[in-house]
Amino acid sequence: MGTCVTNALYAVDERALFQSVCDALVGMELFPLAWFGYAAGNPRRIAEPIACSGDTDGFIEELKLALSREGYEDPANICIRTRASCWIKEISAHPGLDPVRSAIQRLRYTSVISVPAVAGDNVYGALTLYYRDPEEYGQAVIGVLQGRLAQAQAVFAVRPQTPRPRSEELEAELRSLIDALPVTVGLASGEGLLLHLNRRQVESTGYTLEDHYFGGGEARYIHPDDMGRVHVACTEGYVRGAPFEFEVRHLRKDNRYHWLLIHVAPIHDEDGRIIRWVFTGTDIQQLKQAEEKLRQGEVEL
Numbered sequence: 108m109g110t111c112v113t114n115a116l117y118a119v120d121e122r123a124l125f126q127s128v129c130d131a132l133v134g135m136e137l138f139p140l141a142w143f144g145y146a147a148g149n150p151r152r153i154a155e156p157i158a159c160s161g162d163t164d165g166f167i168e169e170l171k172l173a174l175s176r177e178g179y180e181d182p183a184n185i186c187i188r189t190r191a192s193c194w195i196k197e198i199s200a201h202p203g204l205d206p207v208r209s210a211i212q213r214l215r216y217t218s219v220i221s222v223p224a225v226a227g228d229n230v231y232g233a234l235t236l237y238y239r240d241p242e243e244y245g246q247a248v249i250g251v252l253q254g255r256l257a258q259a260q261a262v263f264a265v266r267p268q269t270p271r272p273r274s275e276e277l278e279a280e281l282r283s284l285i286d287a288l289p290v291t292v293g294l295a296s297g298e299g300l301l302l303h304l305n306r307r308q309v310e311s312t313g314y315t316l317e318d319h320y321f322g323g324g325e326a327r328y329i330h331p332d333d334m335g336r337v338h339v340a341c342t343e344g345y346v347r348g349a350p351f352e353f354e355v356r357h358l359r360k361d362n363r364y365h366w367l368l369i370h371v372a373p374i375h376d377e378d379g380r381i382i383r384w385v386f387t388g389t390d391i392q393q394l395k396q397a398e399e400k401l402r403q404g405e406v407e408l
Contacts, residue, residue, distance in 0.1 A: 125158040126159075142234075153174055153187060165210055182221035197217065219235060296384075333356055348373055349373070354391065369387070
């Protein structure tokens with residue numbers, strides 16, 4: 108989902124925004140089919156799909172016909188009407204999907220999740236995701252999807268209204284440069300949303316960008332005793348808009364914490380606005396171990 112959050116910066120309209128969300132979810136092979144529909148002019152029903160990605164094989168055409176029928180109980184319509192997410196683990200037991208059942212059976216979809224897109228007090232659309240293994244996703248993933256969808260919408264809302272020339276090309280060049288560096292480097296948006304981790308960072312920790320978004324968030328990888336201190340350092344640093352650093356114990360794939368010194372610095376555009384934050388991690392595990400041995404020696408002495 109980090110990809111669609113990044114794409115939200117360059118989306119020219121909401122159709123492009125939600126297309127990027129669908130493309131990211133399917134492109135990362137999280138879901139075989141993703142589509143987004145508007146409830147334009149009717150707060151209780153989806154009017155039409157405006158974005159779609161994945162294995163459709165005629166599904167969207169049948170869906171459009173079904174949506175035009177009064178009383179059609181699509182998961183997206185349930186989502187709009189109830190103003191809450193809808194999860195149907197067994198599609199075969201849901202009679203409301205009868206108008207598109209032949210397409211669902213043809214594509215071998217067994218389950219579906221629909222998540223609302225919210226603006227203020229209004230639910231104006233829904234993101235709907237079909238998949239083939241009923242045990243793969245469930246209620247637990249809904250909160251993650253809602254959070255990441257809200258992030259994409261938030262980034263889209265504060266994006267520059269007039270895109271800078273070559274902004275996407277410059278972004279690609281920056282990421283290529285970061286990937287080539289022999290130190291661990293990450294890239295975040297001006298609002299602090301994680302956008303990219305370089306190869307060295309992934310190799311060092313064992314965690315990809317998708318792990319951070321779908322594995323419970325960055326807090327999952329920070330030692331509980333360090334959370335408060337890290338939160339204060341980041342909040343104060345982002346407010347000041349100046350470089351800052353902090354020490355933190357970071358969880359690795361072997362389930363061991365490793366001490367890192369994190370240095371964070373802003374990147375400004377030509378108008379002086381912060382458009383990115385770059386952070387680097389320096390391994391200080393041996394230094395911390397030496398300090399602990401020295402402290403223990405002083406205690407024994």
